[in-house]
Amino acid sequence: MPESMLKIPEAFTPDAVSKLDAEARGLLKRGEDVHLDGSGLTRLDSLGQAFLAALHADAEHQGKRLVVHGLQSEARERLKTIPDTLAEEKPPEPPPSLFESTGAGAYTLLREWRDIALLLSESLYYSTFGRRKSKTVLRGDTVTQMIRLGSTALPIVLLLSSLIGFTLALQSGLQLSKYGAAIFLADGIGISMITEIGPLMTAVILAGRSGSAITAELATMTVQEEVAALQSMAINPLQFLVLPRFWALTVTQPLLTIASALSGIVAGLLVGLLFFDLSVAAFMNQVQQAVRLEYIWQMLVKSVTFAWLIVLIASVKGLAVRGGADAVGRATTACVVTCIFSIVLFDALFSFIFYL
Amino acid sequence: MPMTTDRNTRTQEQAEDVPLRVRGLVAGYGTRKILDGVDVEVPREEIRVILGGSGSGKSTFLRNVMGLEQPWAGSVELFGKPVDWSQGRPPDDSYKRIGVLFQAGALISSLTVEQNVALPLRIHNPGLSDALLRELAWIKLKQVRMEEAGDKMPGELSGGMRKRAGLARALATDPELLFCDEPSAGLDPVTSRSLDDLLLELRETLGITMVVITHELDSIKALADKVTYLSQGKIIFEGTLDEAAHGPQEVQDFLDRTPPDGDGKDEGVMAFNLED
């Protein structure tokens, strides 16, 4: 009998296993055989089996021996049920090269934008020329979605827009009043709220609020085979799921954007009244002169574009999900990030188109 | 759109005698091949039971056959018409005459059970009144002994109840071809038996053709006209239960109550060095 024998405790408690494991591996590392004294062991449970199996495989791997001494017959029988599977461990796949992963990323991106374009064309088709084809939408669903995705966002849109309008008016007012031109803060607020901040603010809020809701819902439905079930009932998921949301946001987002711009302007007016002694009439007059009709059109074009970006990105992300709950979470995050990124990108494009 | 079809021509009628014809189906997920060349023909009014171990690709077979997943190769014909994937997904009307019970029920989670059952009819027949749809949903729910749960949301149901509601929904459109993925798994013996009886009765009265996946021996015995056994992506047996008794060993083991020792794959045990 070898002198350094590790004693297996009476039962394989987690604590005992960790301790024994460390000691045994220490022996292996020093290049020694491992001898275990199992005479005291009464019950060989699953944890014990796993411990012995892993140790055995390791020892064999390093060309050493694991010897178990004095096992009682019952434990001996249990030992015979350990399958010999650990040996065939596969080497981990090498991570893709930079070249590969860049290519794969670009490919996914391109495919996603192709899907978004397809979805847009189909949505428009089913809303116009394709209307006469048998439509598979629930009556009243668009209204439900308008309330869920649009109206309920009104308070937060109003609150944030007026806060931003307030800050903006105060900042610009302070600078302008140095030149005695505080009245021009009405120009600044009016134009920027209508052409930039209103559409952008609303879009960002709706991307976080409605976009994520759409992705999470559609992704969950996909994962739970509900989308497949719709198809099996000859119900087009695009019509049933995407169209109501598409129209809900197409209608509500411009309205919310108008509300946002108005609340920003009202906040600016308050600032003018409170801090810069402007009169209501002068302020409103100034705003009217500054804001041209085309700005309103720009606002509407922007807000509808952003609405479509949000709905389409969210739907594509949601319907493309494969897997389980973790995939739903990832898709939702990806949706919000992609939405905000594309909104800002398109906003920059619009500036390019409108002002150059 | 009415569910009945015009069967004037002789050839059409012949084709319709085989509601489901699958040829050389190859399918999988990602790069992993699950089915490798499967041929199945199910004639009218037959109940075909698909057998196979867990993970052998039975649900995958159904998903591909129903056009929910695009096969890698091979063709699927429903009622004599090939499922056309050229648009990237099959045309909606290929589903009009089939009903599907998914393994987990797949009820639409934002609708009540009753609305779920009435959904396909409501969508395809906007003219029907709500009262009529309610009545119809109630009848279907009663058939699966679920009439008391009509107002519940799917999230509030047990697994077995979800499945029964799913069946009620699949039956609501009076399909000519019914796919069932494990109709009786997770049900108590009484409900399970009544479900089998219901399926048999539907076949008698309406002549529905069925493709059923099930593991329950009793259900197999009660339902199957013929069984198709999937193993490792291929069909290793097709025939009646009597024939199966003399079929491949794996099929016999499957249909035998007492499973063979081990799990089929003899893996060997770890050889420990023991000393007394």
Ligand SMILES: Nc1ncnc2c1ncn2[C@@H]1O[C@H](COP(=O)(O)OP(=O)(O)OP(=O)(O)O)[C@@H](O)[C@H]1O
């Ligand atoms: N969405 C998926 N993505 C990737 N692999 C999948 C997917 N669904 C199933 N598989 C794999 O395909 C194989 C066959 O699965 P399938 O669901 O068809 O089995 P099954 O025969 O229906 O089993 P069960 O009797 O347990 O329902 C399994 O090995 C499974 O891991």
Ligand SMILES: [Mg+2]
């Ligand atoms: Mg399955």
